[in-house]
Amino acid sequence: MVQKAQQPIVVTRERVLAPPDRFIAVGEDQLIDYFKGVFGSELAPAVPILHQLIESCTNADFAALRRRLLDNYDYFGKAAEGRTGVELKPNEELDKQELAFLADFVQLMEAAQFRQLHAAEWDAAQAEDFLFTLPCHVKWSAMDTKMLRRYWAAYPEERADAPEETAERIMVFQRGAEVATMQGSYFLLKVNLIISMWILQPLHRLFCWVMLQLKMQHYIPAPKGGSQDDSAAQAALERAAKQELHPATIEIERRTHARVFPDGLAVLKQFFKTVKLREACFRDVIVLYRLAVPDTPAPANEIEIIKEADPKLMQRNIVLKQFRGIPLADLEMVMPEKRVFVPPKVFVEMAITLVGGVAALATALWSGAKEGRGLAAAWTGLSLLAARAMQVYTSALAQKNLIENTMGKLLYERTVGSGVGVLTNLVDGMSRQRVREILICYCILLDSQKPLSASELDAACERFLATQFGCKIDFCCEEALPAILKWGLASEDKAGALTAVSLPKALQRLDDVFDNIYSFSGSAKAILAKAATGANSSTAAAAVTEAGGGSSAAGGGSSTAGAATGAGSAGGHALGKVLSQKRQPVTVAPVAGGASPAATPTKKKKGFFAKIGRAFS
Template identity: 30%
Template sequence: MARTTVSVEPEHYIPVPRHRLIDVLKSESGDRTTSTDALCRLLAALIHFEYRELIDELKQDYLRFDPARPERLNSMMGGEPSEEEYEKSERRFLENFVKTLEKANFIPLDQQAIDVADAEDYLFSLPVEVDWRRFDARLTDVLFEDGTYLDGISEPPEFAQHALLFRRGVGVDQYKGFLFFQKLDMVISKTLIWIFRKIGDLLRRKKGEEPEPDVPTENEKTDDGGGTNSIHADREIERITLKPEDVNLRSFFKRTQLQEPTFSQLVMVYRLLPDGKDSAATSIDRTIHIKTLVDIPMADLEVVFPEKRLSMKPVDLIKLITTTVTGVAIVSFKLMTALVVNPYLLFILMGSLIAYVGRTVMGYRTSRARYEHLVTDALYAKSRDNGLGVVLFLVDCMEEQEWKEALLAWTMLDRNGPCDTEKLDKYCEEWLDEKFNIKTDFEVEDGLGKLLELDLVSKNGELWTACDLDTALERLDTRWDNYFQYNSDSPSSGPESIASSDPVVPDPTAVEPTDPEPIAVEPIAVE
């Protein structure tokens, strides 16, 4: 089996479930369990509330571009918006959407990741061709006005002007089976390549040229990015693929195990041109498609795009032509013989020729339909949501990642005392590795920025210091209580202050009200 290695950098993404993180922090807090739980709840509530405007803008702007928008939307919204209003809403939505993705620690897919994905084949061996002419490139123009890619660093992939693709997390997919059709295809391909190579060698010998020696292919180590500030080394994922040299007679009776790195989560954004060649250049379909998929093998990345066509590999085309030409030659020879022996056999052999060609064409169409069915089933199983559901999912991911970064940064500062940014980053990454076996590149700058905004940390030179837990709870509670100040009777009107307010003690001298006497009601006679 061919084995190569994909090197994956640690990501900012923290995959620990929220409830599990809270449980571990509470178990380590000693006698401060109640206060730690209150800190987690208050911090989550504040972050959710402070992103309310962003959430409202995303939902409001996407309402006009949602594929599932109501038919009478324009009448409910006060009429058809102007072209300028459309462009304004579209620009604001895309900018907020990309901002949400970045804060949720999604990474834009760059050309280097695409090259790594295209280096090998996995379960889908047929070439997939995406018709990029069906995509509306005007959607992404606003994001490339400054001439740089989304992250401002890497090289944009070839499809970047047609669709946006973001990833988060890298996993491993394994498949074990006989792979009969793949092995048979490789045997036939290897045989045809050997025949054509021998023919080429014979032709070169006649011309006095030396045949080209076979150079064995070596395993290549591919890389998925540049350097990071994490204390952890890059993760090495082994890629096990099936090659023609691995196939022999015995391999048909043995199960073969393949392994391929996967993109754990993918988010795709695109817009298609209207149907019809004449209207595509002048009109515009405002619908913006958003999809999220999970566990997509890197080598099968191209199957996630819409408007794709499965095409034949050159070797498959050679096999089809070879078998067709051979069959036609045999039938043609029989036709010539039939003309001599019995002219009436000509019609029968002509029918046989037509049937043979039809069978060849149907065999190709059947194989193509089988692969299309496999692609459709795989995408159906790996598709999670689309449209507005993806937007709401990403908002939740953003809030959760921001909450984890801020909470872990304050916790490590509280435990280890004042330290600089580099040490705090190290403390957080070591703790996540020790407790959850997660090797992440902790985004300490984002966590400290949020804590500084909430007045939970202070900076003296290069050292950061966290306030104590009681002070943190008091400041967060005060901030929560002061979001709205319409109750003039009480300085604090937030839910926490109401829950913690002093109970009302009844006046013992007050006269208790007496229950009113019941009023007698006479029954009404029904005739």
């Protein structure tokens, strides 16, 4: 069966068009109970046994994959934790191990239906505010760039759509879409929006006009979130509308602050009303990055734990973190180091307050002088002026502290795991999903009483889940079929029609596959003799396979196929099509000085005019 292309995600500033979910949110017990009723009382006791055998064979394949990933990550994980007593490895060996781990990890992400963050999604995230309305600055220099530069040099085709800011520093993967809503009066925000729209924005336009007249346009700050031209995203949305989308496609209208309050008049109309906001959320987000560690680490402050690990070891750290339910507009919160700061417009507001206060003070002094109360009027005016300026600043500072606390609380609540925990969660989750896919495909094919093509079986599985459990997803039949065919649970004719074997025969063939996983028949003496002469573990495993026959009795599939095979593997067929394909890196000449072949983003202009422009924008 041809690998079914996953529907692309389209993100604009008004809406998100997300592909349907591929996660089967139905437990094995529910599936077993349903199929026991379908096959009748005579065959019902065989259904739990069928599930156990499928689960055991599938777990054997994924256990081999888990071992390979954990072995390659072990050194880098210890470096991330700052372990002591770890033996240093040569850089050449570490470069190869690092590239192998990254290639396997990206392939695992693809198989688990994760997508790398695209530039359009990052721009849309930067252009909006949802939970956090103050600027959040990501400290990009805190992340090392050498690791991902080496990876992109080996796999350049995967870098095409990555955001320029993140490409060499951090990999961000996302999966699934859901809706987040919140509501409130937001009085302080509405006041700030009125000041911004009716005072600061005209001043910003004036500033831009002056800079253009002086031919100093490079001091004009870029709009938040990149270019305001959303034509590319709109064109993608129009193309998606013309295509035949999956019925379970998810469409989310974004009602962020910018959408609800497009102008000052809209703010005034809703000033005393409760406002309801909604934003698209990524259900799962995984980040991979390397923290920059200098040769001589800076001394720890009084509240930091001193890390005594070798800096050369810590420089090889790879950090993995998994989050859940991250709003698109607040994607910066998953970055390792960020800082929420009081925006420059607050100081502009204070300056406007100061100018208005000076005018009011001059008026009070003039009127007080005529009545003989000049000093008292001056003191009253100065007190009011200072109080107002302090109120503006302290309210912004309080909002900053609130956002920082909320961000920390959200990250604590929505962090699923880190390091080794991320890898084990991913592999175990994929193993459970593959068990469900194989069980559903076989049972639906058996119940159909007639041959089905792969596409017909895929549609039948989707209808079954939607009708019986209300689970509307894009079913991945093509990932389960390799195991079903190789294990002999079904046969395929020349026309591509699939026919399931009877349930008793399926149990017998699965039992043969499971027995062959740990087969140790033949001459044990010859195997031990080879091990005693210094043969490596892979040679010994091959000898075990040869001694035991090395083939599955069900489908004739060799048990030495791929990296996830040998003793303790069911042939690697349960891994599916994505994970069974070996990715080959592109051989490139090393880049002098570690520079990336891709263009480096230009730095922001610094100076007096640039600061003024950013303050008004």
